Amino acid sequence: MAPILNGEVDIVIPTIRSLDFLENWRPFFEPYHLIIIQDGDPTKVIKVPQGFDYELYNRDDINRILGPKASCISFKDGACRCFGFLVSKKKFIYTIDDDCFVAKDPSGKDIDALAQHLDNLTKPATPYFFNTLYDPYREGADFVRGYPFSLREGVPTAVSHGLWLNIPDYDAPTQLVKPRERNTTYVDAVMTIPKGTLYPMCAMNLAFNRELVGPAMYFGIMGDGQPLGRYDDMWAGWCSKVVCDHLGYGVKTGLPYLWHSKASNPFVNLKKEFKGLFWQEEMIPFFQSVVLPKECTNAQQCYLELAKMVKEKLGPIDPYFHNFAAAMVTWIEAWEEFNAPAKAKIDSLKSA
Numbered sequence: 001m002a003p004i005l006n007g008e009v010d011i012v013i014p015t016i017r018s019l020d021f022l023e024n025w026r027p028f029f030e031p032y033h034l035i036i037i038q039d040g041d042p043t044k045v046i047k048v049p050q051g052f053d054y055e056l057y058n059r060d061d062i063n064r065i066l067g068p069k070a071s072c073i074s075f076k077d078g079a080c081r082c083f084g085f086l087v088s089k090k091k092f093i094y095t096i097d098d099d100c101f102v103a104k105d106p107s108g109k110d111i112d113a114l115a116q117h118l119d120n121l122t123k124p125a126t127p128y129f130f131n132t133l134y135d136p137y138r139e140g141a142d143f144v145r146g147y148p149f150s151l152r153e154g155v156p157t158a159v160s161h162g163l164w165l166n167i168p169d170y171d172a173p174t175q176l177v178k179p180r181e182r183n184t185t186y187v188d189a190v191m192t193i194p195k196g197t198l199y200p201m202c203a204m205n206l207a208f209n210r211e212l213v214g215p216a217m218y219f220g221i222m223g224d225g226q227p228l229g230r231y232d233d234m235w236a237g238w239c240s241k242v243v244c245d246h247l248g249y250g251v252k253t254g255l256p257y258l259w260h261s262k263a264s265n266p267f268v269n270l271k272k273e274f275k276g277l278f279w280q281e282e283m284i285p286f287f288q289s290v291v292l293p294k295e296c297t298n299a300q301q302c303y304l305e306l307a308k309m310v311k312e313k314l315g316p317i318d319p320y321f322h323n324f325a326a327a328m329v330t331w332i333e334a335w336e337e338f339n340a341p342a343k344a345k346i347d348s349l350k351s352a
C-alpha cells in the first residue's frame with residue numbers, strides 16, 4: 001500500500017543513544033523523511049541505518065542555526081526534539097522515542113503506528129459531546145442515539161496521542177515502587193479528550209498537525225542547567241490542549257500502540273522530575289484556569305498570551321518560570337523566523 005500522506009509528514013526523533021531501533025520500523029518509516037535531533041555530545045557520531053532519508057541536527061547545528069535563540073532549546077533532555085518541529089516544513093509531525101518498537105495488535109499483526117496517527121489526524125474530533133461508542137468516524141461505529149446532529153460534523157483534529165505496551169510511561173516514584181509492572185492491556189479505542197479537560201501528554205508516540213498547533217508544541221527549558229527535567233512533553237500537552245480548546249481543535253488519545261522497552265533509569269529520573277512532582281500541583285490549576293482572549297485566533301497569538309500568564313501566575317512559584325516564560329517568547333520568535341520567509345532563506349540557514 002502506498003505510504004499515506006508521504007511528502008506531508010516528518011518523523012522527529014530525539015536521541016542521546018542510538019538509532020538501531022529504526023530497523024524495526026523500516027517497513028513503515030522508510031518512505032518518510034526523518035528529522036533526527038542528536039542530544040548530548042555533538043562530537044559523538046550517531047549512525048543512521050542505510051536507506052533512510054533524513055536530516056540530523058546536533059547541538060552545534062542548533063547553536064549555529066538559531067544563534068542566541070538556541071537558548072530556548074533544551075540540552076540533555078528529550079525536550080530538544082521540538083527543534084525538529086521548528087525546522088520542519090511539513091503539515092504533520094510524528095515524534096517517537098528511540099526505545100520504542102513496533103507492537104502487535106491482539107490478532108498478532110504488526111501495528112503501523114504512523115498510519116493510525118495520520119488516520120486520527122485526518123478525521124474529525126468530538127470535544128464538545130462525548131460519544132459512548134468512542135470514535136464515531138471509525139469503520140463499524142457511529143454516533144449513538146441522542147448525540148446532537150448539530151455536533152456530528154466534529155472539529156479538525158490537531159493532536160493524536162498514542163499509547164504503549166510493555167513499559168508504561170510512569171513517573172519515577174511510580175516506577176520505583178512498581179519496577180516490574182508491564183502494560184499488557186490493549187484497548188481498541190480512539191477517544192477525543194473533552195474540551196476543558198487536561199491530560200498528561202507523552203511524546204513517546206505522538207503526532208500532531210503542525211499547521212494547527214505547532215507553535216504550542218514547545219517542550220520548554222528542561223535538562224542541563226535547569227531545575228526541572230522530563231516535564232517537557234507534559235508542559236507542551238497542557239499548553240497545546242488549552243490552545244486547541246480555545247481555537248476549536250480536537251485532541252485524541254488511544255490507538256496506536258507501540259512497544260516501549262524503556263531505557264531510562266528511575267533513580268536518575270527522580271532527580272530530574274523531583275520539583276515537577278509538587279510544582280505540577282500548582283501548574284495544573286493554572287492551566288485549568290486559563291482563558292485566552294477571543295482576539296487570539298492562531299496558535300502563535302495564543303502562545304504569546306500564555307507566556308504572559310506563565311510569567312504572572314507561575315513566576316511567584318520560582319524564578320525558573322520567569323525564564324520559562326521568556327523562553328516561550330523566544331520560541332515563537334524562532335518559529336516566526338523559520339516559518340515566515342520564503343523556503344529559500346530556510347535552506348540557506350540550514351546549509352550555512
Ligand SMILES: O=c1ccn([C@@H]2O[C@H](COP(=O)(O)OP(=O)(O)O[C@H]3O[C@@H](CO)[C@H](O)[C@H]3O)[C@@H](O)[C@H]2O)c(=O)[nH]1
Pocket residue numbers: 013014015016017039040075076077078079080096097098099169202203204223230231232233262263264
Ligand atoms: O538527555 C536526554 C534523554 C533522553 N533523550 C531522548 O528522549 C527520548 C526519551 O528518553 P527516554 O526513553 O530515556 O525517556 P522515558 O522515561 O522512557 O520516556 C518518557 O520520558 C520523556 C522524556 O522527556 C519521554 O518523552 C517519555 O516518553 C529518547 O529518544 C532519548 O534518546 C534525549 O534526547 N536526551
Ligand SMILES: [Mn+2]
Pocket residue numbers: 097099260261262263264
Ligand atoms: Mn523510553
